[in-house]
Amino acid sequence: MARAATTTDAFNAVAEPRRREILDLLAGGECVVNDLVTRLGLAQPQVSKHLKVLREVGLVQVREEGRQRRYRLNGRPLQAIHDWVKKYEQTWQDRFDALDVVLEELIEEEQSNGRDDE
Amino acid sequence: MARAATTTDAFNAVAEPRRREILDLLAGGECVVNDLVTRLGLAQPQVSKHLKVLREVGLVQVREEGRQRRYRLNGRPLQAIHDWVKKYEQTWQDRFDALDVVLEELIEEEQSNGRDDE
């Protein structure tokens, strides 16, 4: 098997920095494709392709308006990521790191001491 | 260019469900490779390969212990993901959705009204 499709879920869709950029832009409000092209400094076809991926995972919605397409953010699929990553939140707190260091020291101490002093 | 390497950053590393599973297991405490193999029901080489990716983005640390390797979680690289996704948090709140609906209605109303009533 190869790598999972980018359209598999929000995790995969959002792994691409350009797509995160697009979402960041859309966070500021609805946007038309050409605006994105300009603001991203990326070629139009690639922007359309990224938008397609985002559409397929439900991260954006389109509204047709004459010959332009107005894209809008839909953050809901990001919740899965948030939920998953939130579990690890305390992991990078300073206090947790400090605890880590302490544990590390204890372990190393234990190792160099051998088992004879228990 | 092809897709960014899985080892590029935490976003890419964690897009793979198996690797998320591994981190979830390690969240319960240090673990030896064979334990992971058993608990994941995955072949040993693939587990080692996933662990390599996680190592390269700094999500896990290894400690050699005789012929086994004890892996430990290091959540810090997840902070980048958390920070990015957190910005969108209110996006999926119910109240925000409700607001969305209202905006949608306003927009459609405006469109069908034309501009003559201003």
Added chain:
DNA sequence: TTTACATATTCCCATATGGGTATACGATGG
């Protein structure tokens, strides 16, 4: 020092990616 164990590495392969470029398509203006 041979054997068994724990883990990593290598090789093979089907697959989809993301950028580039060209082109299709629908809407609009002249």
Added chain:
DNA sequence: CCATCGTATACCCATATGGGAATATGTAAA
């Protein structure tokens, strides 16, 4: 109706993925 605009799609390509299977490497046990 023809040209143009806004967007999407198709095609080409180099690349790395993830699983499978075999093998290498290093440590401990017999």
